[in-house]
Amino acid sequence: MKSAVLLSATALRCKKINPKFLGIATLLICLLRVAAIGAAAPATDISGLWAGTLIRSGQALSVRIAFSREQSGRYTGSFGSDAQAIMDYPLDSVRIAGRRVAFVAGDGDLRFSGEVRDGTIAGTFDGDEGKGGFVLHPTAVRALPYNVEDVAFANGGATLKGTLCVPSSRGRHPAVVLLHGSGPESRWGTNRFIADRLARRRITALIYDKRGSGASTGNWRTVGYEALADDAIAGMTVLAKRTGIDANEIGLWGHSQGGFIAPLIAKRSGHVAFIVAADSNASTNREQDLLRVTNEIRDNGWTVQEGTDALALYMHFLDVASAGGQGYDQLEQDLQRNKDKPWAAWIGVPPMNSWLYKWYPRVANYDSRVYWKAIRVPVLLVYGQHDELSDISGSIATIDALVRGGGGPAVRSIILPHAPHTLHIAPMSGHPFFWWHMASGYPAAEIDWIWKVTHLAKKESHGLARLSSPYEARSSY
Known part of the structure; x- marks a missing residue:
């Protein structure tokens, strides 16, 4: 209201003066005063990486949020949290109005509203995680110790868009194709986090949007598992053609549906070197x-x-x-x-x-057991201790018997304490709140296992320094 009153008064004063009797400078001053008062306050530029905490019920979650401003002035952003094993997950929307900032994350699950002041963004959030506050501070963007490349490959009329995380070290590296769970899944979030950890350990990782999800075309609802398997095999072909990758050491890593169809992919390909299958049932x-x-x-x-x-x-x-x-x-x-x-x-x-x-x-009648019995390569099975979707002991025993019965090596397994099928540790209903987090040891223990079954372990034993990560955790298997 105050701005509107000032605008009216200034405009009236300018209108009362005949421009013929004004110097050009005086006229310009009047016009500029009208424009300056009438214009909205310019939006604060929040481009860059911000780090901080979300706080609810006295519990803090460390996060990273990156904002980017396009040429059109529109903002996009991404969310990350090491504790939740999330990296570069796209924000649903970002809105800037003066100092006010509003953004939405997690497919509408979390809505943030804050203000830029004194070099910070602070405000409140609400959504599926309840209500609380947040504070973000600008932080330097550190160069990744590996190269990131966008790739595209095709299968069965669908174009799959993906990202390669390639170690910057010399030599030929093992590689992993990260598979998807059920439903629509993009390359971001947990798969991007795992790819980051793999690349830091000199293992190339391919992540891609499931057909019909993210930037990929096609529709997973109109095809069976065979088409999804061939999508992954097309990704393996991309890896095998690169000079910096050992084509004999390309493996698979899948959770839930991804682990369920991993043996199908391996059998159809004939060139899979190892399999990490998390929460995968041995059944139809x-x-x-x-x-x-x-x-x-x-x-x-x-x-x-x-x-x-x-x-x-x-x-x-x-x-x-x-x-x-x-x-x-x-x-x-x-x-x-x-x-x-x-x-x-x-x-x-x-x-x-x-x-x-x-x-x-x-x-409906896809049976993973049919394909497990054809596997002759190292297999690591991973289960949450409280996986409600899998027969854990039965699946481990069945898959091990099928693989060894066909002449393959003994199957290794890791049970993640307290974890459900999602591998996320979250508070039970009626219990005190804490932020859900990824089960301890995932994905570090699985990456340790990949080291053991590839030539990286041999290089390490011959004096090549092992690249450690601050996110590693040990697990017996």
Whole structure:
């Protein structure tokens, strides 16, 4: 309101003076005063890297947030946290108005509102992580000890966009293709963090956006696991053609669905040197889905009869989904009969027009055991101690027996204490808050294992200095 009043008064004063009787300088002063008062305060430039903390309930989380200003004036940004094993995860949006800064992270999960003052950005956040405050300080951008290159490769009509993290040291390096979990996944976040740690240890890493995600074309919902496997193999081809990579030491690292299809990729390729499979069940896809829902029903606190009824309806749904939607009318009648049951809404059966009924028949009967028995290379299995989606002991025993039965080496395994399927340690409901964090030892122990099964360990034994990382952790396996 004050600015509007000043603008009106100044404009009126200028209007009362006939320009013919003003010197040019005086006229310009009047016009500049009008423009200066009427214009909005210029936005503060926040380009660069900021480091600081998010604070909730007295608990602090160290973070890094990078802001970039495009030529159009639009800002973009990314989020990172070592504790959460996140790197370069794109912010959803960034808005600047004068000193006010607002940005959104985590696919809408966290919303920040702050102000630039005295060289800091400070304010509040709210979202799935609750409410709290944050403070960010500008910090120097340190050069990465490896090279970063954007790449693109094609398979089955899809163009996959990715990033290579290439060690700057001389010689031929082992390499890893990092695979995706279920659903849409980009190269950023955890895979980018793992790629960083690999490259710091002289291991080239390829990360890429899953088809239909990020900058990649195609649609993972319209293909089966074979197409996803061939996407990864196309990435392996990119690596094998590079002079700085040992084509005989290209391995795979996948979590959940990525670990589930890793043996399929290895068999179809014939050139995979090692496999890191995290939270991967030795079963069919349908069996794994049934195990997941059985465990969730057990933990929901329903009566035995309620749990039995809920599982029966879910199995009916799996039958219909596996058949591409055939029998949906009977399933709908089953849902109607049980609509008042305490678990009815929880089941969440998709409508008949859902993409799932075209996708699920392609993957329902995929059986990872068929492909594990063809593996002859070193395998490291990683599980969260409380993985609710996997039969941990059964999967380890089965995969080990299949690999060794075919003449492969004994399978190694790591159990990460207290971790669920996501490998994120988070507070339980009703317990005091703490920021979720990646399970201790992941991914450092897995990278140590890759060292042991590649030529890097031989180089180390011959006097080549081992590159250590401040993020390493030890684990027995």
